[in-house]
Amino acid sequence: MKTFATAFFALFLSACMGAQSQAPQSLQGAPAPYWSYKMCKGCHDRLVEQHAESYHEKSFTNPAFQGQYFRELLPRVKSEPDLAKEARECIACHSPITYMTSGTYPERPEQVVPELSGVTCDFCHTVTGYKDPTPGNGSYVSEPGERKFGPFRHEYNWHHVYGPLQTTSEFCGICHNATNRHGLQIKSTYSEWRESRFARDGIECQSCHMNRKGYLVVGKAMYESGQAAHITPGQAPYRRKLYTHRFLGAHSRTQITAGGAIALRIELEESAGNEIIAHVVVDNKKTGHKMPSGSSDLRLLWLEVNVTMGDKTVSVPADSRGETDPYAVAGKDISDREMLGGDIPEGSRIYRSVFVDGGGRPTLSSYDAVAVAFDNRLNAAEVRQETYRFAVPHDTTGRVAVTARLQYLPYPSSFTRRFGLTKEEPYEIAAVRKVIMLK
Numbered sequence: 001m002k003t004f005a006t007a008f009f010a011l012f013l014s015a016c017m018g019a020q021s022q023a024p025q026s027l028q029g030a031p032a033p034y035w036s037y038k039m040c041k042g043c044h045d046r047l048v049e050q051h052a053e054s055y056h057e058k059s060f061t062n063p064a065f066q067g068q069y070f071r072e073l074l075p076r077v078k079s080e081p082d083l084a085k086e087a088r089e090c091i092a093c094h095s096p097i098t099y100m101t102s103g104t105y106p107e108r109p110e111q112v113v114p115e116l117s118g119v120t121c122d123f124c125h126t127v128t129g130y131k132d133p134t135p136g137n138g139s140y141v142s143e144p145g146e147r148k149f150g151p152f153r154h155e156y157n158w159h160h161v162y163g164p165l166q167t168t169s170e171f172c173g174i175c176h177n178a179t180n181r182h183g184l185q186i187k188s189t190y191s192e193w194r195e196s197r198f199a200r201d202g203i204e205c206q207s208c209h210m211n212r213k214g215y216l217v218v219g220k221a222m223y224e225s226g227q228a229a230h231i232t233p234g235q236a237p238y239r240r241k242l243y244t245h246r247f248l249g250a251h252s253r254t255q256i257t258a259g260g261a262i263a264l265r266i267e268l269e270e271s272a273g274n275e276i277i278a279h280v281v282v283d284n285k286k287t288g289h290k291m292p293s294g295s296s297d298l299r300l301l302w303l304e305v306n307v308t309m310g311d312k313t314v315s316v317p318a319d320s321r322g323e324t325d326p327y328a329v330a331g332k333d334i335s336d337r338e339m340l341g342g343d344i345p346e347g348s349r350i351y352r353s354v355f356v357d358g359g360g361r362p363t364l365s366s367y368d369a370v371a372v373a374f375d376n377r378l379n380a381a382e383v384r385q386e387t388y389r390f391a392v393p394h395d396t397t398g399r400v401a402v403t404a405r406l407q408y409l410p411y412p413s414s415f416t417r418r419f420g421l422t423k424e425e426p427y428e429i430a431a432v433r434k435v436i437m438l439k
């Protein structure tokens, strides 16, 4: 039975290989040695469906990437030759098969084979190592071919092979950590994880991002189970643990909204002198790295606190650090109000990192950044407390309600406007309300 299944399998795969010679030509005209995700259909349908929804499949077609790459970076390459190396690196992570097969970087979207354009199945499953001492900057080694490296131990046939690297965070770190041409670390999700308690406890990126939920529930990963492949004749074995390939992240609202990853609490304290003190607790215990992470130069997370007394609602600014202007970068003569203004209500506590260019100006172009001027993002597993104080007028009676909302915006409108992209609306990650009755 086994031999029969294997023989059939070999036949099926060789049919796939045959189809490959009709595959679209890569940049330099050679047939792509990698397989399209369409060739995994029929056997790995569930995974193909999940992968198609993921941001990995869209990493090249993503309009935000194309805007920054084609409309901002490439036009500058002619006058600033050291940007050519950056351009090639963008492609290493955002279109790795193009990088492997072309030896250069595309100047027009049409030069990239559509079905091989993203971080696709056959790329991830042919990575065998990385060149730098620590993972980062897309320094992978990829060996395309019949062998697909994955998590099943002690097993070998000519299609599926145990790949220990694929089971570790180092594999993800190859693309989720980056240093730019000025030597500045501009992406550090892997380093942030490395320094967190999750790394010490052996909780890998995959444990959170490749389970059904996209985060841990009471410290546990809720995996899928079933068959990894459907083949007839013969049966693929039942597996207790299968990995979800949606790669839920902050772009996937399902993960972070509706009782998702970050929690909020309010503790109220009535102090002397008609003052109420609200302690707002932001609980990031379920995130295995800083929040926001990844392209942290673009991401904005903020806390809005409002108080309702009678029929009046007012917003209250956080005073825990004595800052009144949320856009002023403490101790430096820098403000990112111009870059962010309008998107975030006055008085909000913004969690973000501010990159500055050689002229000391805040920038959203990570390849121009020379320093991180400010970074108050939530740490992995951190529980942060913000304090708000407000005076209650003497004649106030009845209900006083304090509302806290945590909002997330993938990029500010100054970024989307620059590339003519649809404006992103902020979405609510968590909200909480606490009421006290005054005598």
Ligand code: HEC
Binding pocket: 037, 040, 044, 047, 048, 049, 051, 052, 056, 119, 120, 121, 122, 124, 125, 150, 151, 166, 167, 168, 171, 206, 207, 210, 227, 228, 241, 242, 243, 244, 245
């Ligand atoms: C971003 C990289 C990445 C992409 C893209 C990707 N995979 Fe995976 N895949 C992994 C990793 C990592 C694991 C193993 C996780 C572990 O062991 O912790 C895995 C596990 C698997 C498994 C083992 C069985 C299972 O269901 O968990 C199969 C089969 C598989 N992938 C096939 C595919 C196919 C088919 C596609 C495209 C439709 C795909 N992968 C896309 C990284 C990727």
Ligand code: HEC
Binding pocket: 009, 012, 013, 016, 035, 036, 037, 039, 040, 041, 042, 043, 044, 121, 122, 125, 148, 149, 150, 151, 152, 153, 155, 159, 160, 161, 162, 163, 227, 228, 229, 230, 231, 236, 237, 239
């Ligand atoms: C003809 C059916 C078939 C096709 C087509 C196919 N696979 Fe598989 N694949 C299987 C079977 C069967 C297994 C073993 C499942 C098991 O043992 O649970 C498997 C296992 C795997 C594994 C797990 C490796 C390991 O040892 O951990 C990976 C990764 C994988 N396939 C990737 C791919 C990718 C990527 C493609 C498309 C480029 C693809 N497969 C196309 C049938 C297929």
Ligand code: HEC
Binding pocket: 055, 056, 058, 059, 060, 062, 065, 092, 093, 094, 096, 119, 124, 171, 172, 173, 174, 175, 176, 205, 206, 209, 247, 248, 249, 250, 251, 252, 294
């Ligand atoms: C070949 C490079 C590469 C590898 C390897 C890789 N990623 Fe990614 N990943 C990307 C790129 C590029 C994006 C951004 C896609 C976009 O938004 O356009 C991304 C996006 C994501 C997102 C979505 C983030 C969001 O904001 O929603 C998650 C989650 C993620 N990756 C997790 C992982 C994990 C976990 C691994 C390891 C199992 C991994 N990635 C391996 C390149 C990679």
Ligand code: HEC
Binding pocket: 169, 172, 173, 176, 189, 190, 193, 198, 203, 204, 205, 206, 207, 208, 209, 214, 215, 216, 248, 249, 250, 251, 255, 256, 261, 262, 286, 287, 288, 289, 291, 292, 293, 294, 295, 299, 429
């Ligand atoms: C303990 C669980 C956990 C671990 C471990 C973990 N993540 Fe995450 N990750 C999350 C959660 C939860 C979010 C969504 C953020 C939120 O809303 O709290 C997230 C968000 C992200 C994002 C989007 C960030 C943003 O702000 O836009 C990326 C990219 C990402 N993770 C990649 C990784 C990589 C790569 C690793 C391993 C180095 C990893 N994650 C390890 C839970 C985890």
Ligand code: HEC
Binding pocket: 062, 064, 065, 068, 069, 073, 086, 087, 089, 090, 091, 092, 093, 094, 136, 137, 138, 174, 175, 176, 177, 178, 249, 293, 294, 295, 296, 298, 367, 410
């Ligand atoms: C080392 C790998 C790597 C390199 C090099 C890289 N990126 Fe990325 N890029 C990523 C990852 C991973 C993400 C997703 C992080 C997250 O979700 O926050 C991302 C996200 C982005 C986003 C945000 C997409 C979105 O919709 O949220 C843009 C825009 C972007 N990259 C542009 C570029 C450009 C332009 C370059 C070259 C100058 C570049 N990247 C180089 C890995 C890389």
